[in-house]
Amino acid sequence: MNFADQIYSATDSATQDRAQAIRDQLRDAIVDRRLAPGTKLSEGEVGTLFDVSRTVARAALQMLSFEGLVRTERNRGAFVANPSPEEARQVFASRRLIEPGIAIAACGRVTAADIAAFKAQLDEEGRFIAERGPNARRSEIRASGDFHLLLAAVAGNAILQRFMEELVARSSLVIALYGRSGISACGHSEHTEIVGALGSGDCGRASLLMLHHLDHIEADLDLRVRASPALREALDF
Amino acid sequence: MNFADQIYSATDSATQDRAQAIRDQLRDAIVDRRLAPGTKLSEGEVGTLFDVSRTVARAALQMLSFEGLVRTERNRGAFVANPSPEEARQVFASRRLIEPGIAIAACGRVTAADIAAFKAQLDEEGRFIAERGPNARRSEIRASGDFHLLLAAVAGNAILQRFMEELVARSSLVIALYGRSGISACGHSEHTEIVGALGSGDCGRASLLMLHHLDHIEADLDLRVRASPALREALDF
């Protein structure tokens, strides 16, 4: 368990019900792309899978729907979200607006312990990049997201942290869908640079590096529509 | 019905179930302070009030909980949120981070029809300020929030728009709790200035005006804790 996960637990596992636990597992599966976009998530299926009633499964799906990871259609069911290129652009526009500010806030509050946590996070990223295979690639995307979540946690604004959780999760979907290549190594080095700026207290540089980093990630996406947009939508692709 | 409401409906009323309708009514009541912070919202009570089963009432309360307008405690129930001063600061920190960017985005996309809608919105604000009495004051806070929501709608980013809906709703709570005086007239004139900047295409100025506007709103709050902070927290005040 890495540090971001710990923070995550600290925020969420103090919670109430089984629905949240199911939501977390489903979210992980979606973000890791074990559940492909468009996959149907029927209440009954989810319920039996996690050994709870439809009531609880339904609550979990509702939460994911709020986060934008699942799309529900009345009387039809829930499906893993399939973000359109336009949605993808909006996700990154939102991140470009928010994350430079988060970097500045984090820079103003970062402690030595935080820096150590960042270093550990970077190490983990490096390990996944060194590995090969589809599983490593999944872990890579996830670890990259965890870096941004850790930054948001350090920034110390719970509201922005939750926004970032949503944006990072949706970004993972977008990257899995539209990602072109191995931004990974490049992204990793940029993460390292950002941590460097944080460590040396250069907040302006951290903010600017973050902005460029996001630009690079988005530049690696192929957001051209493949088929007719109307058709794609009609077919749920 | 003003323009922001229309956009709101267009976004949300195309939705599915009665739970959302109930959520909207409850949210309005909370934002308008007809439901005071700390008020208990029992599932059964809400259900009978809206003539639905607890299942539906529960779903509505869950949604409000996600938006931060309601706080739920396991086996105890749901309560209208009672944001702490720290939470209030985080709300405004988030808005200072996001809204100047939204102003720029809106400035780049604003149409003549949008400007007309802004003017209508400003007129409505002015009417409420001219009126007196507690109801007028409520309407005033609401209208002021609607201005910001309209701006977010014009900006054209659905994700940021949703974030703003949450932030504006929570701000209304915060202002109702910690607001000191009549920022109203001052806020109104600032709104007018922002629309002016939008109309003349001066995006930088619109962004800056927004930032100052938010600073003014927050400066009007009295965020000093009244009793011992630990006690207040323990007592949920």
Add this chain to the structure above:
DNA sequence: GCAAAAAAGATTGCATACGATTTGTGTATA
């Protein structure tokens, strides 16, 4: 053989029921 209509099947929307947990009250005892 093909298209349209009808029936069957599956899934959600919602209500209700029951057990579990918490809170409030009353009584007995020190």
Add this chain to the structure above:
DNA sequence: TATACACAAATCGTATGCAATCTTTTTTGC
């Protein structure tokens, strides 16, 4: 009188059942 215990009331957490809606398949007519 104050405290501790026990019981009762209220509320939530969850499961399940039925009706409504949508999808798919089968049947029927041309």
